[in-house]
Amino acid sequence: MSSNFVPVKNCKLCRSKNLKKVLGLPKLPIGDKYLPKDQAQMTKEVFELDIMMCQDCYHYQNNGFVNPDLIYDFYLSRPAATNPKLAEAFKEYANYLVKNFSNNKKDLFAVEAGSNNGIFINYMQKNLNIRVLGVEPSNLAKQAVKNQINTLNTYFNLEVAKKIKEENGQADFFIANHTFSNIVDNNDFVQGVKLLLKDDGVFSMQTHYHKAVIEKNLIENFTHEHLSGFHVKPLKSFFERNGMELFDVKVVPAKSGSIRCFVQKKGGPNKILKSVQNVIADEDSFGMSKIDRHESVKKFIEQRKKQLHDYIDPIIKKGKKIAGYGTSIGATTFSFNYNLGSSIDFLIDDDEFRQGLLSPFFHIPVVSPKAIEEKNPDSILILAPLYADNIIDQNKNYISKGGKFIKIWPEFEIIKN
Numbered sequence: 001m002s003s004n005f006v007p008v009k010n011c012k013l014c015r016s017k018n019l020k021k022v023l024g025l026p027k028l029p030i031g032d033k034y035l036p037k038d039q040a041q042m043t044k045e046v047f048e049l050d051i052m053m054c055q056d057c058y059h060y061q062n063n064g065f066v067n068p069d070l071i072y073d074f075y076l077s078r079p080a081a082t083n084p085k086l087a088e089a090f091k092e093y094a095n096y097l098v099k100n101f102s103n104n105k106k107d108l109f110a111v112e113a114g115s116n117n118g119i120f121i122n123y124m125q126k127n128l129n130i131r132v133l134g135v136e137p138s139n140l141a142k143q144a145v146k147n148q149i150n151t152l153n154t155y156f157n158l159e160v161a162k163k164i165k166e167e168n169g170q171a172d173f174f175i176a177n178h179t180f181s182n183i184v185d186n187n188d189f190v191q192g193v194k195l196l197l198k199d200d201g202v203f204s205m206q207t208h209y210h211k212a213v214i215e216k217n218l219i220e221n222f223t224h225e226h227l228s229g230f231h232v233k234p235l236k237s238f239f240e241r242n243g244m245e246l247f248d249v250k251v252v253p254a255k256s257g258s259i260r261c262f263v264q265k266k267g268g269p270n271k272i273l274k275s276v277q278n279v280i281a282d283e284d285s286f287g288m289s290k291i292d293r294h295e296s297v298k299k300f301i302e303q304r305k306k307q308l309h310d311y312i313d314p315i316i317k318k319g320k321k322i323a324g325y326g327t328s329i330g331a332t333t334f335s336f337n338y339n340l341g342s343s344i345d346f347l348i349d350d351d352e353f354r355q356g357l358l359s360p361f362f363h364i365p366v367v368s369p370k371a372i373e374e375k376n377p378d379s380i381l382i383l384a385p386l387y388a389d390n391i392i393d394q395n396k397n398y399i400s401k402g403g404k405f406i407k408i409w410p411e412f413e414i415i416k417n
């Protein structure tokens, strides 16, 4: 086995050894490593990716993790600022935090782990007059610093928390948006949060919701970056074991289904709201603790794979081309789970940083949407399903000239004139 893959033997939340495989998936390369030709060879390595359930606390997690440095060095994550919808949602979120939890204090201090290019804390700093510090392991940290957003280029953990506390004092807010599922040691991370938070401080954590993943078949979340798929029941007891309290949960629409958890130190000033019990009751009735809860996802993948190949294989046989639209990490998950690697001629992406690079493992070239007309593919498979309507809208010209789009989610659908 590769030394770059470390199997998980204990539950990431409760440390139980009682882990059971609930969904077997194909091995994957690191999903977001789009690289120039001379470096692309390194994406030929594939790593296991099975989903396990802890039979003691019911937390869902990958069966192992890839060396994080391999993932986050040369990381191409899109700066969040390029997504206007996300920017708008973040504004509301930041305002909500300050309005509800600042307790009329002055000189507020907020720390964000996984701060991306600093979009969230920059809003807090500029518009809400809050002292901020970002912690970001990828090269996006440099962009943040350039934009005068105080940022440490590292992973957040207990050690780093000690250092931040020493140099900056304790925080009123600790924020982790779509970061907590990427953490290798969640216990160490949350001990760091606890150390760094003031007694009346709030830890606000948003992450994709594993119940939504199952319910809506959001299989793009099965990657080596998302080591955990969270739901509230295991999280509540996890925070309790760490001397913290989950006092409110909101299910929010981000990424087609996310949860926002509000957490304080045990005995903090906020009342524990009914939302926590309500969401857990909803999870129980959905069957989140059942060992066979992923059977519907398994069937979905099989069915979609068949529909796709029934459609594209005859086209390819005739010598015509199929393109893919979108190169996010999910595109790699789709390529492997639907066995599309050798079916796609080229990939299209609006992001110019990705154009000219090669996809992980299959080394499919990425081109600009401008190349569609010249290359004239028979059909374009949408590999960024949450953005399908936008993509189709921007390429009406291609459809009017006889081109077809293939939607793979939520239904299998051919969009044509």
Ligand SMILES: [Zn+2]
Binding pocket: 011, 012, 013, 014, 015, 016, 054, 055, 056, 057, 058, 059
């Ligand atoms: Zn567990």
